[in-house]
Amino acid sequence: MTATLRLSSDWLGLAILTLGGAIFLSVLRPDFLSSYNIFVLLDAIALSTMIALGQLAVIALGQTNLSLGSIGGLVGVAFAGAMQAGGVAPWLAVLLGLALGLACGLINGLLTARAGISAFVITLATLAAYKGVNLGLTQAQPLYDIPAVVKAVGTASISGPVPVLLIPAAIAVVFVWCLFDRIPLGRQILAVGANQHAARLAGISVSRAVIATHALSGLLAGAAGMMAVARLQVGQPTIGDDWLIPSFTAPVIGGAILSGGYVSVAGAVWGVALVVLITQALVLFQVDPYYVQFLLGLLILAAVGVNRFRSKRQTKAV
Amino acid sequence: MSPALDLSEITKSFPGVKALRGVSLRLDPGSIHALLGENGAGKSTLIKIITGAQSPEGGEICVSGKPVCFANPLQAIEAGIGVVHQERNLIPRFSVGENILLDRIASASLRPINYSAVHDEATHWLRLLELDIDPRRLVSELNVATAQMIEIARALSQQSRILLMDEPTASLTLSETQALFRMLRRLRDQGVAILFVSHKLEEILELCDAVTVLRDGGNACLSRPLAGMSRSDIVSLMIGRAEPIPDLGRNQRTDLPVTLSLASVATLGGHRDIDLDLRSGEIVGLYGLVGAGRSELARAIIGLDRITHGEIRIDGAPVSIGSPREALHRFGIGYVSEDRKQEGVILSHGVLANVGSTVWSRLRGWFGFLRDATVIRLVAPVLSALEVKASSLDQLVENLSGGNQQKVSLAKWLAAGTRVLIVDEPTVGIDVKTKAYFHQLLHKLAREGRAVLVISSDMPELITLSDRIAVMDHYRLVGKFENSGDYGEMSHAIMAYIHAAPPTASLKSQNSAANAAAT
Amino acid sequence: MRGFMLAISGNFRSTIGAAVRSRIGLPFVSLAALALLFFVSSAIAADANSTKVAIVAGGPHPYFASWPQAGKDAARDFHLGAADYKVPQSWSLSQQNDLIESLASQGYNAFLVFPGDPAGSRNVVGELVDQGMPVIALAGCLQDPSKAAFCFATDTEHSAYLGAKELIKAMGGKGRIAHFTGFLTDPGTALRINGVKQAVAETNGSVELVQTIADIDAPEPAQDKINAFLATQGKQVEGIIATAWIPATVAATALRKIGDKRIHMIGLNDDPIILEGIKDGYVTGTMLQNPYGQAYIGSYALGKLMSGCKVKTDAPWLKTPQTTHFVDSGTAYVGASDLANYQDKMQGVTKDILASFQQKYLDCP
Amino acid sequence: MLEGLPPAQGSDATETQYENAGRLGGKLGRFLLSSEFGLLLLVVLAFAGFWLSTRGFSSPFNQFGLSRSAAVNILISLSMMSVIVSGGLDLSIGAIGVCASILAGWLMEACRWPAPASVAVGLALGGLLGFANGQIIVRTGMHSFVVTLATMSVFFGGMIILTTAKPFDSLPDDFSLPAQQHLFGAVSPLLVYSVLIACMMAYLYRLTAIGRDMLAVGANARAALLSGISASRAVTLCHAMAGILAAVAGVMLSMRNGAAIPSMAGNLGQDWLLPAFLGPVLGGASLSGGRVSVLGAVLGAVLISVINNGLLLLHVGAFWLQFFLGMLLLGAVMIDKARMRVFASGDRR
Known part of the structure; x- marks a missing residue:
């Protein structure tokens, strides 16, 4: 019982903030609760969640993956290209895409673990390398011939307002949550993130944890890249260019510690929901486009601040 | 077998x-x-x-x-x-x-x-x-x-x-x-x-x-x-030879001027009614079990925790100390932390950068100009007096032995010329020989006119060092007495004070009452 | 200066093949790459008497897709030394400036430049012209005063205005519309917003511009904002005009997703998504530009300038808010009925401009 | 003051352990082990390689362009470095740089202020915005990553609101003059300014009390606090300094462009982030704070500029450039690592 209470304290404030905001919006704008809008919200949440999880895994380790968006873009165009130029069946292309994402992540992990250079520097370099391969292959031209099945997946809903793309996101959330909650590998990653020395003394293979984490991050980034293709209906080489900052925003709002050792999957998901909600609110209230960026910054600052203030008070009460 | x-x-x-x-x-x-x-x-x-x-x-x-x-x-x-x-x-x-x-x-x-x-x-x-x-x-x-x-x-x-x-x-x-x-x-x-x-x-x-x-x-x-x-x-x-058994002697003159004095001090952390005088030239030992609130009291004195009641006096004049910076530069109070690696020294920096950290702002010239030579002139005598063993002044502190690290963390306060020195667990993790050296050193520092407060859980150490002993339990001073230097007698007295302390429950409620009053 | 650069011509091409196949341990791969790079050399034949045109894009963008071919065609048709398409790695003014400087170092001597920024590109263009290399601003203009010979582009404000007009016509002259456009930091965005506003203003209140959504040139934010708009306010509008490439495709996709043919939409360019939307009735029409013609005629004009022609001062220049030396590269509205032959339409426009170009704008010896 | 203290009976084992630190011995050995030396080697290598293998690299025209972009890269690197010192980072430097140059541009264009005064006010704004970052971080205790992530949007958004993204492009000629002059026919005066600023930074960290405070706070904030150093003041100053340096970089960029343009550092100023981190990190700064090298950051920035410039001159296919840039970066850090191993074998401490 105490455990659940403690767990919920990570994201309870965020949940209240997000749900409160949603209620506020739906009172002011009845359209907000329309089936299509909920679909749109969930659709946006699905992709952002995948991106956030890709970074969250690496944050758990106390590292960063700057090449996240670059992997997403590369996998996205490779996925589209395999189907367009190679005539590969969509399901096979998905597997190939996941494998490519995994491979990119593995390269990051291997270089970080074996060369003993900070992941920040390694992924900064691979960011350029993967993006270069992407541009070199596509010549910066989008790939248009996306099979109808893939396009359908990008727009279809399971039932009512629940988009199909929520399925991979949900699977990823459950998987990552399980991983960091109860799978030994995930706990090992957290242990390495919290105290590498102690983890090594307890017999945890630090390099294995590092490699596994980066591979997972690459896998999730690759999945996100393919989701983006399905959503956009085009194999855009620019996919992933803007992922870096949002990928950090949600986990950090959700309470993850950047130095490693602690992440909250639920917190990150609520963080994603909050950012999506803020974005939509700014559209809904027809905010002057010139003010959008400014307000978004203030609101993020406020959300993080409120969450922090609340958790501070809570620890004091204990 | x-x-x-x-x-x-x-x-x-x-x-x-x-x-x-x-x-x-x-x-x-x-x-x-x-x-x-x-x-x-x-x-x-x-x-x-x-x-x-x-x-x-x-x-x-x-x-x-x-x-x-x-x-x-x-x-x-x-x-x-x-x-x-x-x-x-x-x-x-x-x-x-x-x-x-x-x-x-x-x-x-x-x-x-x-x-x-x-x-x-x-x-x-x-x-x-x-x-x-x-x-x-x-x-x-x-x-x-x-x-x-x-x-x-x-x-x-x-x-x-x-x-x-x-x-x-x-x-x-x-x-x-x-x-x-x-x-x-x-x-x-x-x-x-x-x-x-x-x-x-x-x-x-x-x-x-x-x-x-x-x-x-x-x-x-x-x-x-x-x-x-x-x-x-x-x-x-x-x-490799017989242990030198130091008898440092005791200084029990009551006519020395009081440098630092706490008068019925209460803190936000939960201390209540702390009365303590620290005289120039003497060592006061503060004993208590882990968690008794000793280090917390030291932190309150140097401005890291709020004093909610009572006053701190320096040379008899009431003062308010807002930060360690003020404590050092205005009142000459130094605190040697028990957590040497996290708070006492900067492991990744050199010896000179560590010892000099307390004196930079005092030595700086025009536009904050500060030359190593200026710092060395002040610091080198202290380092050689403490016999800090390092290959050079730039040697990283993390590569020094524990004893030498502790010397570095003490040296910076000596270089700063502090009048009041609060030393928290001075010899934790330090071997027998170096320990004896530290005891002599602290004794010497006190006799030169500083007021020294030693916080320790090591009873033999405290009895060797102190002129007077104060016992803390549950954020209160439960006893103060002259040290006779006799281990059996003194350890008995200390334990008696700790066991006579009021039961935990009532104290907790007092603490929370104090907290409530403070907020 | 120019002679100096042209005089240097290394050719190490033969060594490439051997070096490519070297496979060594991981840390050495990059070393090998470095070595390889040093031995790869220029593939451009040096010919001191010819014009070498660099066609410089602003960054990777589908709009420029026809420029490489246009350059090749122009080089062949007008006997230029080269007319090569060059593109910076990303949309960044600094990268474009670096690229242009580097191209000048490599011996290109005439430039068609899509200005990364109307004001910010002036200095680098000025430096080129000072060294005797003519520059034409292509597909976008420099802010006057600049040293570019002239600007050869689509009139964005006018195009947005015409697009809005078409939209209003399709809506029957009344209703409410929304406008989706690109990065706020792109000065063209303000012009497009103006163009749409002007068309709306001319209806004297029977058409209302409900909302302008900007800063959506990247796919994800475009998705999020356009979908959010359609979901919550879609019912309140009858028309949409998109004046940037990504918002146009995203909006077309979104309309197809909702299956809503009630909302009229005008897009931009001939992106396959837009064309298909027009075919299937989700998109009313699109405002076409003439990228091929821009690069083709631009290269032709540079060849003329290099062979001694001068820009006429009294030519029939158009005036835009940015420059007084503007040549319209042509714009056309493509609706459902024009789908089959829209490319012929554009080629016709190109031919027309080319036929009278020298006589209209140039003084040749 | 401690005369007469009985000597500690120390064994000499600990002492000998530290004396023969390097086989190479002395300062030369330490320099050969340093990442500065490795970088210098790489810069020379890349420079020589490009000089020999491409045409145009050696031309004065190209060298001038290279020196100009290196000048800006150096300042961006130094700006980030001054925050990395404190163990934090600043994502908003691009936004600050743009804001500062826009303010200077506005003063020159709209208010007809003379260039020097406008630039001074622009730099002051940079310092002020950095100061604001520092204060928010110190007062709320939030991580600098989160704070500057948000202020990046706030600063940039605020600037967009005020300017509606319009550039200031009729600036007085004397403003952009420094970006056009040639020293020795091939060097931009901007590079001289950058090197001068780098020297001032080196002076700050080596020879002033506040510079040492910054390093101490970055390495161990608690220890520094207990030593009577005001950690919050040091952190705030680090951020303010980053703001000023970013502003200088922004002003230089607008000198080069001849206009103050909102988009010159990309959306939200994000284009600067890559060079900003690369320079200091290649230069051996520790991202956890407390250790910096001004020379290293400068060399790192120069290396990036040289590679960027040289790659453009090689015909590797426009879109493969970025791939090779990534590979070269990987190569650079790997070579550096290998060099450390070679030189350190046998005399590691």
Whole structure:
């Protein structure tokens, strides 16, 4: 019982903030609760969640993956290209895409673990390398011939307002949550993130944890890249260019510690929901486009601040 | 019967230094074996080799008669060697149970952890240590002493035939230490071989059966029975000659001017009615168990916690101290933290940058201009007086021995010319010889006219050093008296004050009342 | 200066093949790459008498897709030394400036430049012209005063205005519309907003511009904002005009997703998504530009300038808010009925401009 | 003051352990081990390689362009470095740089202020915005990553609101003059300014009290606090300094462009982040704070500029450039690592 209470304290404030905001919006704008809008919200949440999880895994380790968006873009165009130029069946292309994402992540992990250079520097370099391969292959031209099945997946809903793309996101959330909650590998990653020395003394293979984490991050980034293709209906080489900052925003709002050792999957998901909600609110209230960026910054600052203030008070009460 | 652990002629060298030049050790099942040696004698290297963190260059390790070779810590654990390390090796955001069984999680990979089984098993090991802790609690919620016990529970859980304990009692209270000893004796009776490393010779004499002493990377003695050995025998083995027994003498003049005085001080942290005078030229010892609020009082004095009631006076004038910066530069108060590595020194910086940190702002010239030469002129005499051993002034502090690190953390306050020195646990983790040196040093500093407050849980140290002793319990001063220098008499007096303290419950409510009043 | 650069011509091409196949341990891969790079050399034949045109894009963008071919065609048709398409790695003014400087170092001597920024590109263009290399601003203009010979581009404000007009016509002259456009930091965005506003203003209130959504040139934000708009306010509008490439495709996709043919939409360019939307009735029409013609005629004009022609001062220049030396590269509205032959339409426009170009704008010896 | 103290009976073992630190011995050995030396080697290598293998690299025209972009890169690197010192980072430097140059541009264009005064006010704004970052971080205790992530949007958004993204492009000629002059025919005066600023930074960290305070706080804030150093003041100053340096970089960029343009550092100023981190990190700064090298950051920035410039001159296919840039970066750090191993073998401490 105490455990659940403690767990919920990570994201309870965020949940209240997000749900409160949603209620506020739906009172002011009845359209907000329309089936299509909920679909749109969930659709946006699905992709952002995948991106956030890709970074969250690496944050758990106390590292960063700057090449996240670059992997997403590369996998996205490779996925589209395999189907367009190679005539590969969509399901096979998905597997190939996941494998490519995994491979990119593995390269990051291997270089970080074996060369003993900070992941920040390694992924900064691979960011350029993967993006270069992407541009070199596509010549910066989008790939248009996306099979109808893939396009359908990008727009279809399971039932009512629940988009199909929520399925991979949900699977990823459950998987990552399980991983960091109860799978030994995930706990090992957290242990390495919290105290590498102690983890090594307890017999945890630090390099294995590092490699596994980066591979997972690459896998999730690759999945996100393919989701983006399905959503956009085009194999855009620019996919992933803007992922870096949002990928950090949600986990950090959700309470993850950047130095490693602690992440909250639920917190990150609520963080994603909050950012999506803020974005939509700014559209809904027809905010002057010139003010959008400014307000978004203030609101993020406020959300993080409120969450922090609340958790501070809570620890004091204990 | 073959020994549980048999090391013969182990050698290991690091670039520039031969750490071990043929060390042997024989650990029999069913015995508690002390491993002693001064800092730098090669003890920690030997421990690293036994636990698989480093591999030896020469010599042989046998476990239960079979030669082994560890490539990593996991292999040592699997060979039945459980370890309690000196530094804390717990994962703060993990539960107690998970920490206890961490090595099992380390060897698994994908099958989900069954937490109820983990916690059940953890409960078993906690019971064995007479600890009543919910294994589901997070380690980050525990105090240092309990965390230490969790590490011991972890070593137990490995059901090792060989248990290596590196300074396990450093942060334990008297009663916790006793519980630990009871448990260790029980394990010994079950046939476990225990290797016990400690600087506290009294504990060694009380607990252990045999002793191996290291000196300068070699054996000063090999697995010698402790029966019949005295404290001074051990010390002379460690340092190669008889221990100098200092009698520093006591200064009990009451006519010295009062430098720092606390008058019915209460703090936001929960201290109440603290009255304490610190005279120029004397050492006041502040004794208390871990968690009694001693370090917290020191922090309140230098402005890190709010004073909610009463006043602090310097030379009789009431003052308000807002930050350590003010404490140092306006009032000349320095605080040597108990947490040397985290707060006392900057490990990744050089000696000069560490010692100079208190004087930069005083020495700077136009536009903040500051030359090394200026700093060195002030700092060098202090460093040489303290005999800090470093290859150069730029040598990184992390590469210094513990004793030298402590000298650096003290030197910066001497360089700053502080009049009031608060020294928190001055000799934790420092070997016997250097300890004696520090005692003489502190004594000397006081006699030069400084007011020194020594905070320590080490009773012999306090009785050696202090002119007067104050006892703190539960954030209150429960007794103040002159130190006669007689160990038996004084330790009795101290314990009497602690046990006469009001019961915990009523005090807690007072504390919360104080908090409420403060907010 | 120019002679100096042209005089240097290394040719190490033969060594490439051997070096490519070297496979060494991981840390050395990059070393190998470095070595390889040093031995790869210029593939451009040096010919001191010819014009070497660099066609410099602003960054990777589908709009420029036809420029490489246009350059090749122009080089062949007008006997230029080269007319090569060059593109910076990303949309960044600094990268484009670096690229242009580097191209000048490599011996290109005439430039068609899509200005990364109307004001920010002036200095680098000025430096080129000062060294005797003519520059034409292509597909976008420099802010006057600049040293570019002239600007050859689509009139964005006018195009947005015409698009809005078409939209209003399709809506029957009344209703409410929304406008989706690109990065706010792109000065063209303000012009497009103006163009749409002007068309709306001319209806005297029977058409209302409900909302302008900007800063959506990247796919994800475009998705999020456009979908959010359609979901919550879609019912309140009858028309949408998109004046940037990504918002146009995203909006077309979104309309197809909702299956809503009630909302009229005008897009931009001939992106396949837009064309298909027009075919299937989700998109009303699109405002076409003439990228091929821009690069083709631009290269032709540079060849003329290099062979001694001068820009006429009294030519029939158009005036835009940015420059007084503007030549319209042509714009056309493509609706459902024009789908089959819209490319012929554009080629016709190109031919027309080319036929009278020298006589209209240049003084040749 | 401690005369007469009985000498500690120290064993000499600990002392000898530290004396023969390096086989190469002395300062030369330490320099050969330093990442500065490795970088210098790489810069020379890349420079020589491009000089020999491409045409145009050696031309004065190209060298001038290279020196100009190196000048800006150096300042961006130094700006980030001054925050990395404190163990934090600043994602908003691009936004600050743009804001500062826009303010200077506005003063020159709309208010007809003379260039020097406008630039001074622009730099002051940079300092002020950095100061605001620092204060928010110190007062709320939030991580600098989160704070500057948000202020990046706030600063940039605020600037967009005020300017509606319009550039200031009729600036006085004397403003952009420094970006057009040639020293020795091939060097931009901007590079001289950058090197001068780098020297001032080196002076700050080596020879002033506040510079040492910053390093101490970055390495161990608690220890520094207890030593009477005001940690919050040091952190705030680090951020303010980063703001000023970013502003200088922004002003230089607008000198080069001849206009103050909102988009010159990309959306939200994000284009600067890559060079900003690369320079200091290649130069051996520790991202956890407390250790910096001004020379290293400068060399790192120069290396990136040289590689960027040289790659453009090689015909590797426009879109593969970025791939090779990534590979070269990987190569650079790997070579550096290998060099450390070679030189350190046998005399590691």
